Amino acid sequence: MSSNPDLNKKDYAVFMEKITKEFPRVLANDKVDLKVKKGEIHALIGENGAGKSTLMNQLYGLYKPTSGEIYISGEKVDIEGPKDAIKKGIGMVHQHFMLVDNLTVTENVILGSEETKRGILDIKKARKEVKELSEKYGLKVDVDANIEDIPVGMQQRVEIIKTLYRGADILILDEPTAVLTPQEIDEIFEIMDKLRKDGKTIIFISHKLHEVMQISDNITVMRLGKVTGNVSVKETNEKQLANMMVGREVVLRVDKKPKEPGDVFVKVDNLKVRDNRKLEAVRGISFEIKKGEILGVAGVAGNGQTELVEALTGLREIESGKYFYNGKDVSNYNVRELRELHITHIPEDRFRYAMVQEYPNYYNMIMGRHFKEPFAYRGFLNHDEIYKYSEKLIKNFDVRPADITQNTGTLSGGNQQKVVIAREVSAEPEFIAIAQPTRGLDVGAIEYVHNEILNLRDNNVAVLLVSMELEEVLSLSDRIIVMYEGQIMGEVKPDEVTVEEMGLMMAGKKLKDIKMSTELESHGGDK
């Protein structure tokens, strides 16, 4: 642990001292100290709900600390609001994007700091400036596109441009990598590095320890609202960080037992599906999943994975092709019919799709089976059974707080996910489609979720696992297909493929072409 007592407050870009923040029922920050040196990338890590975002929101003026002091470059400040924070050179990229969906990229960037010509917005000039910024830092964005039409990766870059446009010297990046692909993460890291070289200070929040090790200089670890550690990257390793975060030993590698899969259970034949804009998103793909097998789907987001999962779970119309389930053609069955056949689904956007935030946990725990016995009988809900069942799930899945009557929307993001996972995993699935199961989860929770997925497999469930985390796909899947622009680039076994080969397929190279060129290479074709 290194907190250098010789350094003066002036040497820190950000110096937060004894910050305490109380919410009505939660003590989110408890006398937290955070010291960030000028020009460094300082990582802030900790379990879900540890209080990281809360701490940063206070630095950005969104919340007022209950007590404690903040110094910027040694000067004691009272941050009245975001406007004030911006004036003090602080920029923040929030965990949940703060973008206005129906405005363009340029409009989002200039919002609040608009320039005008005779009272009229000078959009031309703004476009130019945004373009210049994006070129300078390699943040590729389409300045005229509406936010709702661009992929999340680009949205992330827009968020960063927003802070740069306002001339921020201190950048807070709250989980900027959670929704990005490995390539995009590399790009972001390059940008962060460039910014660091430009003398900017960055506070970087992430749950991915290898990222933290890769990019940051110093690390502050939080747990249950308190700081539990403060280390330099050079003096630590992933395992130690994980232990500091969770307060116990964490297994970072999954332990997958070999298993013979059963018969073919799910079969997809030349499937075509359109996206919301009526463009073909899944363009004729075929695959099979056997009982007790995990089929991983890798690929950069926006290559048809979401549409594929939605088509298989009844949320999206199948344009053409066949979908067989246990030998039966179930193409275009509706959600309820598919659920009746024991197909369950953990969707990508859990907050939007998988729960009613205003419902108490006990209602969310039975969603999809709410009309079936024992939860309902002849159209009437059986609350006793519902309570009993959800108590059990909340206990089994360690949802915190363990209160079935609390509205799900008031849980922390990680715990909301647990509710969804608990429900879908416990709904006696025979086939489950899982998308991005560990997005935004802390290491402890990831460990738990991974084990659950493997349990499903071991219980003979057919599993479709969509993830952008290469490592996750590689460690959990029995077989992997890689999707690019709605097509399958190739099917591989995790132990027979290199990360490079995966990367090439995700970038649109067919497996057989890759194999051919490597063969050429090894046969000395390239001299």
Added chain:
Amino acid sequence: MATHTRRIKWMPFLVPLLAVLFSLLISAIIILLIGENPLTAYFEMFKGAVGSRLSWADNITKMTSLLLTGLAVGFGFRAGVFNIGAEGQMTVGGIMAVFVGINMGNVPSVIAIPLTMTAGIIGGAVWASIAGFLKAKTGAHEVISTIMLNWVAYHLSNYLVAGPLAVGQGVPKSPEIAESAQLPPLITVQASTVPSGIIVAIVAAVVVYIILQRTTMGYELKAVGYNPYAAEYGGISISKNIVLTMAISGGLAGLAGSVEVMGVYHRIFGAFTGDRGFDGITIALIGQNNPIGIIFSAFLISSLRAGSNSMQSVGIPDDIVTIIQGIIILFVAADRIIKTLITRTQKNKKPSLEGGEDK
């Protein structure tokens, strides 16, 4: 962890109660300003609302239709639909009840009453379903379509009572429905009656409560209202539930129409709904869209209106009561003001952050 806002269990009752109190206080100032005595005025109002058997009859008569349209609008809100069309649905309900009711001459009451009532429910339900169907199929906003349907119903009823259904010379009105189709009075006070419609209305409130709280249908409707995406994901059909919500909501408004016809007027005339459909919005929202809350809010408003007639006798313009209603509703809307006041007085009593005195 310090818990510093204690939950006050009777808050849901306290807030509207204080809203009424504050409004009466503010209105007292207005009454003083016009040179009258607020105490006499309020005493008269109280008498007029609940002070005699006659006032009870008057009060309950008003309450019945208010309760039903309040339920109609509130039910829609719970399922995420803003049914601003209870007015038109009530009109159509009344029309249907008349169409059936006038033909019940030789039918015994046990059959005639449910038949006539059902006709009203179906009328309202079908009328509302037009908006529900348009919303489900084409996404047409229910606020537009229900407003338009209100006007269509209004012109239609005017047409009917002056044309095909007209009886008599001076009055544009329909014939009376058969006696067997009329709701018997619970209590008769001179020419006033406490119509048994109130029982129908309260039963409806309880049924709505059960639907919302105890049935899978309620579970699904509310889920669609809160988060249609999640509902769809959970295998709940959005379009089916929107149409269903509109149908039930409209059915309740239609029931209001038929109960008003069967219990109060025994016929329809132009604009017989008397803006009850719009009042329903107020009632629903004061009752926080909760069927049981709506019973109380309907009674509150009907009492105010019944009481206002007596206030006139001591020289208070009837419009004062409208103003009082407006202020009450404003306070209900801004219940935070009252909650803040409550917590402030609580804090003054015991200026510590610690809770724990919850008993």
Added chain:
Amino acid sequence: MSWLEAIFTSLTSPLFYKLTILSALPLVFAAIGGVFTEKTGVVNIALEGIMKMGAFTSVAFTYITGNIWIGLLAGIISGIILAGLHAYVSIEWSANQIVSATAIIILAQGIVGFLMVPVFGQEGQSDFVSKIPNIKIDFIRDIPFIGEIFGNISLFFYLAVFVIVASWILIYKTPLGLRMRAVGENPKAADTLGVNVKGVRYFGVIMSGVLASLGGIYLALGDLGQFQEEMPAGKGFIALAAMILGNWNPIGAMWAALLFGAAEAMNIQLQTLLELPSEAKALLNLLPFILTLVVVGGFVGRTRSPAASGEPYEKE
């Protein structure tokens, strides 16, 4: 005259277009008022009440002072006060905006009813007062066809044209407009960029008060020269529908209002031109409502409201 002939005659007469505009005018003001408030995320279904208050106040002050311009100004101020009240409880106290707006409607009705006798000495309606004069422009009057439509038309027509153009520019071309759109869509995002969410919302709601009251003032002081207690007789709600049909866009709202106005004008012209039994004429009044239903159900379909519309924005 046959139906087809009548429709043709009507469509080729300048009066049809003039009647269309006249029917649409009050709706245009109120509907654009609705656009302003909802764009910033505050629902204001109290347009009806604000119109009534504006109509009443403008005539009351004209009646008392004898000056139409004081009447006009007072009417607008009354709209600002009512809308301000709605804004205050909605923005500062996170009130349920529909409840609050309902309260505003009822308050307007109560206050107007209460003041009728003290101010005008009678209920139901005021006497006729002098009204805001029409603008007669001779060179326009001399143009065939066009002249009959625009040559002698209410000042409010020009005001409406200004409001339509100005509000479109304001909303889509100025920083304030950008902030309005952002605040109505994602107030939190706007807040994190230092946009004064409350301030922008106040602006939107107050503007709806100004515009809706103008709609009411047009009816009373601009068109009739009299206040009637039943005013605006549901036009505030129709304006609400026009706002939605126009997809929360001032130009769209204008088209929606004109559509409604055209149906009304057609109804009026057909009644005049056709010899029909009186029942049929009474039923022709359904035309605007049914046409709107058909248009919204069959052609327009889904409209997209500002995402945060109706939701209070609170910090922490």
Added chain:
Amino acid sequence: AIMVTDTGGLGDKSFNDGTWEGLLQAEEELNAEVDYIISKEQTDYVGNLTNAAQDADVVVAVGFLMADALFNVAPQFPDTRFIGIDISPSEGQTVPSNLALYIFKEEQTSFLAGYLAASMTQTGTLGYVGGIRIPPVLRLEIGFRSGVKAYNQLHNTNINVLTGYVGGFGEPAKGKQMAMSQYQQGADIIFHAAGASGNGVIDASREIGSDYYGISPNADLKTVIDAYYAKGTGYFSIGVDSDQDYLAPGYVLTSAMKRVDQAAFLGIRSARSARAFQSGLNVLGFNQDGVGLSPMKYTKGMVPSSVFAEIAYLRTLVESGEIVIADTDETFGSFDVSNVEFPF
């Protein structure tokens, strides 16, 4: 005597106010004690009538919407006398012996209005704007058209009437537009039976008339009359129910009045004498001064005296029963006055 208003309330410058004037007249001439109760909604009627009946020996109810309430309350108080203004029984309904109902022969007054309008038109086209198509309004329309028909028969003309229904009594803007449409289509005089919507018709006559004369809409009566004579033609409206001539002096040709004050006064007078009480339905026509044209305070000078003479003569024929004005579509078809000969 206590009067219970309908939801229009006191101060409506219409039936409620008119009735109240009748009560005041009774106070003055008959020394009656008078008071009123205002109803705000339909469900108030029964309660208000009951309260009134407990406090007074004569209760006056105004407006056809109170019919059912009145028929229910009256039998409860056999010692109180009830008067219903503009209220008639339904088919087959028996009127309690303590209830006197007064309705009006609207068609008689609008007949004269129609005849007057036909005499005055320069374009050969007249207009009619109705509110909601309810029986009294329909009677007004048919009476008006009967007047025009009579003129056509007696003067061998072919004046036609454009008609329209606003669909409401509270939409002056639409009333005005309807009038604009009819004026544009050739009408120069428009009769309205549209309540407050009709104010739009009156305003249209002033707006279009003044524009036609080239004078300010606020010009005084003399200017208007001079302009009319200068042009030889003009634009007029005709009011209804009460004397609406004052609303736009010089532009409202006349008003087809329904004398509710007279009905109320007659009712109270009869109720106060033990024997004269006329329970049952009383239909007031010209004979009882229950209906009639306004005195035409502002426009008298514009109308040739020959027209007044014809109108006065026709009125005597109606009073004596020689002419029965059509009041339904059927009777309108057979309405025929071609055998009438003016004695001058």
